[in-house]
């Protein structure tokens with residue numbers, strides 16, 4: 001009896017401290033950037049905005065797709081040698097993985113600027129994914145896949161903040 005009480009107390013403490021560390025959307029400790037407009041838009045509207053922006057971007061770089069991204073765009077830091085034509089797809093992929101539009105990381109049409117912390121976070125996330133794939137996963141023996149790897153979707157699954165706990169069972 002005493003033991004199970006102690007166990008329950010320990011578990012409570014564990015969940016409580018984990019809960020404190022977790023963030024919920026809307027309680028961002030970061031300085032508020034420009035309003036994130038897509039929060040109120042429907043899924044359909046977001047998809048349309050992404051398609052529209054990607055279409056404009058593709059039209060803008062037409063004919064230069066094979067040139068290095070570092071030459072075609074103004075502020076590429078991740079992979080300057082990547083073909084410029086791959087950047088729009090990458091932006092669409094990230095938006096989709098986080099369930100956001102371009103506006104989460106950019107002010108539309110000011111793509112090269114560094115005015116949103118989310119843009120810096122995205123770069124750091126790319127670095128993290130790189131370390132996990134090229135270093136950490138390779139050190140784990142006896143995995144099933146010959147080349148196990150993770151990507152943005154592995155954690156984010158269409159959400160800005162990846163889930164930590166499994167979803168609770170609905171009571172009603």
Ligand code: HEC
Nearest residue numbers: 053073074075076077078079091095102105111112119122
């Ligand atoms: C999760 C954050 C994120 C989202 C969402 C996102 N981007 Fe980006 N974008 C970045 C980052 C980070 C870079 C810089 C990449 C680098 O340094 O190599 C970038 C760079 C760019 C550039 C190059 C700008 C330049 O001249 O240097 C363009 C254009 C761009 N994004 C367009 C878009 C469009 C259009 C969308 C929506 C479909 C979008 N992005 C969605 C993070 C994001």
Ligand code: HEC
Nearest residue numbers: 023094118121122125126129150151152154155160161162
């Ligand atoms: C191993 C899991 C994992 C992977 C893979 C991952 N992320 Fe994240 N990401 C997180 C966690 C955890 C946070 C922090 C959420 C929070 O603030 O509590 C986060 C936060 C972010 C944020 C800030 C969100 C916000 O506005 O608060 C961005 C942007 C982001 N990730 C982009 C990416 C991109 C782009 C990729 C793929 C290149 C990626 N992430 C891959 C776990 C991951």
